[in-house]
Amino acid sequence: MNAKTTPFTKEQLETIIEQYPTPxxxxxxxxxxxxxxxxxxxxxxxxxxxxxxxxxxxxxxxxMKMMKEIGIGADCSSMAELILSEKVGITGDDIMFSSNDTPYEEYKKAMDLGAIINLDDITHIAYLEQHGELPDRFCFRYNPGSLKEGGNTIIGLPEEAKYGMTEAQIMEAINYLKGKGITNFGLHTMVVSNELDVDGLVGTAELMFNLALRVKEQTGVEVSFIDLGGGIGVAYKPEQTPVDYKVLSAGVKAAYDRLITGTGHSPIQLAYECGRMVTGPYGYLVATAIHKKDIYKHYIGLDACMSNLMRPALYGSYHHITVMGKENEPANMTYDVTGSLCENNDKFAIDRQLPKIDMGDRIVIHDAGAHGHAMGFNYNGKLRSAELLLHEDGSVTQIRRAETLDDYFATLDFSNL
Structure with missing residues (x-):
């Protein structure tokens, strides 16, 4: 059982809300x-x-700075993410720049920071050459295509994804860049998302180790690093089981020992670029129940909406809900928990069994620490909420203030109306 608890009590939360209003x-x-x-x-x-x-x-x-202190780097995919990394002192090998359809100025910024350049397409080599010098190392994003022949059924249908190169393109790219005097190469893939099945995650590692062996066979190059991507999932539902890192590691090690060490290949540096599982389970969207509506169904309206957390609306995702102070009361009411956008899919939960909710109750939406605030938007003129960091001693730091109407209107010029 995956217990859904909060790192704060109702009393602690009320103290926080006195200074930082919901949501x-x-x-x-x-x-x-x-x-x-x-x-x-x-x-x-x-x-x-x-x-x-x-x-x-x-x-x-x-x-990012908090994690930098224990050696964690940054997987970036845009100019803004590169600048965020630079501002907290993450540079060089600690940045993996994995992007697609990328403007040159973003590649240039990544190269200036010394980042590892992870190419999404073979044509990007010529694109870089047209604009300037090539970096002294490359990583290539692999799209394995159909895996139905002895492949990993967990991975799905990579051939329908826009990301990555074919194996033939990777071989061609390495041979071409060898001719340019480049000798340092890596491989990358990202073929699972929110995966809780360890076998699927280990299968990704096996896929990449086998690719490394074929690279050596066909090009004479031994790749120096492999980025296994992200994809480690979050157990959003109470009945789901989180990934056991030790079990995952043991599976990857067994594959590495068999396919890399066991074949005489030189040691390969391994990496992951996880995001969801890093912060997802440790972030909470806190809101207040402000409306109750009873028609053909029972609705609870919050002061938050899908601009604060769009995953339920976008993907139909489950996010657990706690009514603070009522954790031990019977969940004998069925609610749709909604926001105020002019969209009928602006719902955090549909037909959810919860304790009776009264106006003013504090509603905590779990596992909102990744792809939550980050995916916010301003439809209907809704303003993005604050972000707070809860420290071990119970103190709170505001790490992003809430938007204001002045922020929303800042890009408009009313003087010419």
Missing amino acids: FHIYDAKGIMDNMRAFLDAFSWAPGFKQYFAVKATPNPYI
């Missing part, structure tokens, strides 16, 4: 750091193991 996102610093230490420890056997935090999940410099 807001709040992150548990201790939970994030304990989680990352456990992950790094599980893979301590791997030579030069690196975890690059996928900045897109929670692009906040306070959280």
Whole structure:
């Protein structure tokens, strides 16, 4: 059973709300750091193991700096994410720049920072050459296509994804760049998302180790690093089981020992670029029940909406809900929990069994620490909420203030009306 608890009591939460009105996102610093230490420890056997935090999940410099202190880097995919990394002192090998359809100025910024350039398409080599010098190392994003012949059924249908190169293109790219005097190459893939099945995650590692062996056979190059992507899932539902890092690590190690060490290949540095599992379970959207509506169904309206957390509307995702102070009361009411947008899919939960909710109750939406605030938007003129960081001693730091109407109107010029 995956217990859904909060790192604060109702009384602590009310004290926080006195200073920071709902809605807001709040992150548990201790939970994030304990989680990352456990992950790094599980893979301590791997030579030069690196975890690059996928900045897109929670692009906040306070959280990035906190993790930088234990050696975690940044997986970036845009100019803004590169600048965030630079501002907290993450540079060089600690940045993996994995992007697609990328403007040259973003590549240039990444190269200026010394980042590892992870190419999404073979044509990007010529694109870089047209604009300037090539970096002295490359990583290539692999799209394995159909895996139905002895492949990993968990991975799905990569051939329908816009990302990555074919195997033939990777071989061609390496041979071409060898001719340019480049000798340092890596491989990358991202073929699972929110995966809780360890076998699927280990299958990704096996896929990449086998690719490394074929690269050596066909090009004579031994790749020096492999980024296994992200994809480690979050157990959003109470009945789901989180990924056991030690079990995952043991499976990856067995594959590494068999396919890399066991074949005489030189040691390969391994990396992940997890984001969701890093902050997701340790972030909460806190809101207040402000309306109740009874027609053909029972609705509870919050002061938050899908601009604060769009995953339920976009993907139909489940996010657990706690009514603070009523954790032990019977869940004998059926509600749709909604926001105020002019969209009927602006719902955090549909037909959810919850305790009776009264106006003013504090509603905590779990597992909102990744792809929550980061995916916010301003439809209907809604303003993005504050982000708070809860420290182990119970103190709170505001790490992003709430937007104001002045922020919303800042890009408009009313003087010419």
